[in-house]
Amino acid sequence: MNFQYLTPVIRGKTLLDLAFGKAREKGVEKKLSGEWIDIIRKKKGLKLDVVKDMLVPKLRKTLDNFPKTKELPEFYIKLMNLTLDIALYQKSLGSLDWAADKVSFFHREYSRKMGRAQEREKMKEYSNQFYGRVSSVIKQVEKNLSYLEEARKIMRTYPDIKEMFTVCVYGFPNVGKTTLLNRLTGTEAETAAYAFTTKTINAGYFMINEDKVQVLDVPGSLARPEKMNNIERQADLVMRELATIIIFVFDLSGYSGYSIKKQDLLYRQLGKEKKVLVYLSKVDLTAQEVLDEFKDRHYSVDELKQEIGKDAEKKREEMPKIPVEETAEETLPDLEEEMLD
Ligand SMILES: Nc1nc2c(ncn2[C@@H]2O[C@H](COP(=O)(O)OP(=O)(O)OP(=O)(O)O)[C@@H](O)[C@H]2O)c(=O)[nH]1
Ligand SMILES: [Mg+2]
DSSP: OOOTTOOOOOOHHHHHHHHHHHHHHHHHHOOOOSOHHHHHHHHHHHHHHHHHHHHHHHHHHHHHHSOOGGGSOHHHHHHHHHHSOHHHHHHHHHHHHHHHHHHHHHHHHHHHHHHHOOSHHHHHHHHHHHHHHHHHHHHHHHHHHHHHHHHHHHHTTSOOOOSSOEEEEEESTTSSHHHHHHHHHOOOOOOOSSTTOOOSOEEEEEEETTEEEEEEEOOOOOSOGGGOOHHHHHHHHHHHHTOSEEEEEEEOSSTTSOOHHHHHHHHHHTOSSSEEEEEEEOGGGSOHHHHHHOOSOBOOHHHHHHHHHHHHHHHHHHSOOOOGGGSHHHHHHHHHHHHHO
16 A cells, blocks of 8 residues: 555635636636526526535545545454554545535535526526535535545555565664664665654565565653653554564663663564564674674674565465466366367
């Protein structure tokens, strides 16, 4: 799923300005002939059409632009639950459908009334009533349009996650996770010398032998499962739901601002459910005796790739293969023979 291209939501006031502005233009430019009262009726009717033809497709387009929750893979629903008010999101989409229907309904109703009107005053009254009702419909959904725009800005930051062998880079804030992602995959994701630089999920890819590996770099986590913030929950979600292997980044240098003891606590919390590979960041800034004291097996960037490559290959080989005799080409000649018999 790619959320980068969600288009900005046009807000209520702009929608109304566009629709009424266009209606004014149309009323002036159209040359009509016949009885003057019929000309007025036609002009007013045309304006109603213009307003509807501007608003309804724009509302529907906005609605279609956003993914429906029932069409999304489970991971994204969980991510939306962490980053958005999913009930309000759904309600907002529903309100656009309602608004489009309402505008169409008023258009039909007032076109009919206009068609029957005989006096100029009545026609003017119907026009004004139609504009008033349409404005009120759009104003009622303004808070939903505004929410969808807010949601769009958040959803744009969602990673385009592919179904393939996936590794998650995990660890405390500011330890060098994004720097490692960039080294592994050649991405240029933002890194900075402060905590919570990464507020969403960065994705990168590398090839190892025949396999393509997806690396997801997540926001930093603190070792406090009972009171995680939304940013940490995203990291936790990726780590649990998507990753086959976790790369745990330890910063022993002290530059991240988090003690080795604290980092170790988070490391132990990962448990044994998934394979965890340890990477030491900022070794250039770390005292030799601190490095010597570190006893856990750890990997360089190249070793990480090799180790991940082995598991990716194993997983590929475990994938069920379609036996050759079951393919269409193999079964066709038999069929032909049967038909000849
Ligand atoms: N000298 C040195 N600096 C490093 C190394 N790795 C990371 N840094 C620096 O450490 C800081 C934090 O690095 P990031 O990669 O942004 O850390 P992060 O873990 O992604 O941080 P959050 O996204 O905030 O959780 C940056 O200023 C990096 O340039 C390293 O191996 N050596
Ligand atoms: Mg980062």
